[in-house]
Amino acid sequence: MHTNRFPLAALVLAVAAATLSTSPESIAAPRHAAKAAAQKKPSADAAAPAPAVGESAVAGGAPALAAKAWLLMDFDSGQVLASANADEPLPPASLTKMMTSYLVEQALRTGKLKKDDLVTVSEHAWCRGSSSESCMYLPLNSQAKVIDILRGIVIQSGNDASKAIAEHMAGSEEGFAKLMNAEAQRLGMTHTHFVNATGLPDPAHKASARDLAILARAIIRDSAEYYPIYAEREFTFHGIKQGNRNALLYTDPTVDGLKTGHTEEAGYCLVTSSKRNGMRLISVILNTRSAQARADQSRTLLGWGFSNFEKAAPIPPEAVVATAKVDFGKVDTVPAVLGAPWTVTVPRGQQVQTSAQLKPALEAPVAKGAVIGKVVASSNGKPIAEAPLVAQADVERAGFLLRGWQHVTKMFGK
Structure with missing residues (x-):
């Protein structure tokens, strides 16, 4: 997270980057910027989507944002705090590259890739000097280190970097898309289907706002070593310096990621993370009318969230939440406790109620720490979060004679 003041030059760079309108997400090298701007009318001329009114537990509701779909999620719990059209599959443009970068990061984490491994740039991956797409400008048949490729994907939104690593990891971009879809399924992204590693338009290439938040949460949670790259404001490769298109990185020190996206079909999109x-x-934010609009709406949504929600600990650590009945054990019951400290995010000033749900017909042996139920937190009568309950102690299985007696007493309802 950046806490220092940002230099004026960086702010000017951010504003310039945020207002270019090439597609998809194409702020090319500085030498291409003027040409690209001249080739296309300013995106501010595009019609703004009708304001999408969201659903939220906050009295008075969530803000109405001029985007086709949007969502606000609490990172720690995964709770959706407010949303509109959250499950509608939409073109994600370069937000797709969050899955591409996530797969690279996890391969680095598990040792399948090394930072210094060399990736070859094929003719399919190579950008042919066009200013109509976003590129890292890797030379044809050249090689680049995996860590540079990762930065090219995250910071420069390089289509060439994305295609090159896809071929390196899966043999082809089509093969890599299969890995992307398998990972999306594992993460619980139920309204997403990837066709390519870049987000270039395809009728079958879709993702929902909820799914993209799930993916962002996975990146922050699972890629701790590499997540700081998402906050880097510029990256230079082969003498070409390009700025991160996430304008909030230059204006809000609490923002530390994640990714921008834009095509004509997808509109202007932004996934952001902020910690305060x-x-x-x-x-x-999906499908809004300009780079400025996606930044403004993200800022509005985050500000509303931090102003209207707070953290609460419904149950103190190590407190006994309930007592579970155990059949055929040396003891008849076992205390049920939280497996880890638990916090929930609730509208400011609202009370939190909890209820325990224990597994029926629990039989010994029961190991300490085994999940034996769950506790559900509610606010204003609506469930907002849940956490597993575990056994506080071991329960050994009773001996033969004691179990026989317990069977008899169960038969007679005693």
């Missing part, structure tokens, strides 16, 4: 006073929120 120990609470991290993830916002998703």
Whole structure:
């Protein structure tokens, strides 16, 4: 997270980057910027989507944002705090590259890739000097280190970098898309289907706001070593310096990621993460009319979230939540406790109620720490989060004679 003041030059760079309108997400090298701007009318001329009114537990509701879909998620719990059209599959443009980068990061984490491994740039991956797409400008048949490729994907949104690593990891971009879809399924992204590693338009290439928030949460949670790259404001490769298109990185020190996207079909999109006073929120804005609008709406949504929600600990650590009945054990019951400290995010000033749900017909042996139920937190009568309950102690299985007696007493309802 950046806490220092940002230099004026960086702010000017951010504003310039945010207002270019080439597609998809194409701020090319500085030498291409003027040509690209001249080739296309300013995106501000595009019609703004009708304001999408969201659903939220906050009295008075969530803000209405001029985007086709949007969502605000609490990072720690995964709770959706407010949303509109959250499950509608939409073109994600370069937000797709969050899955591409996530797969690279996890391969690095598990040792399947090394930072210094060399990736070859094929003719399919190579950008042919066009200013109509976003590129890292890797030379044809050249090689680049995996860590540079990762930065090219995250910071420069390089289509060439994305295609090159896809071929390196899976043999082809089509093969890599299969890995992307398998990972999406594992993460619970139920309204997403990837066709390519870049987000270039395809009728079958879709993702929902909820799914993209789930993916962002996975990146922050699972890629701790590499997540700081998402906050880097520029990257230079082969003498070409390009700025990160996430304008909030230059204006809000609490923002530390994640990714921008834009095509004509997808509109302007942004997934953002911000952490303030120990609470991290993830916002998703899909299909709004300009780079400025996606930044403004993300800022509005995050500000509303931090102003209207707070963290609460419904149950103190190590407190006994309930007592579970155990059949055929040396003891008849076992205390049920939280497996880990638990916090939930609730509208400011609202009370939190909890209820325990224990597994029926629990039989010994029961190991200490085994999940034996769950506790559900509710606010204003609506469930907002849940956590597993575990056994506080071991329960050994009773001997033969004691179990026989217990069987008899069960038969007679005693």
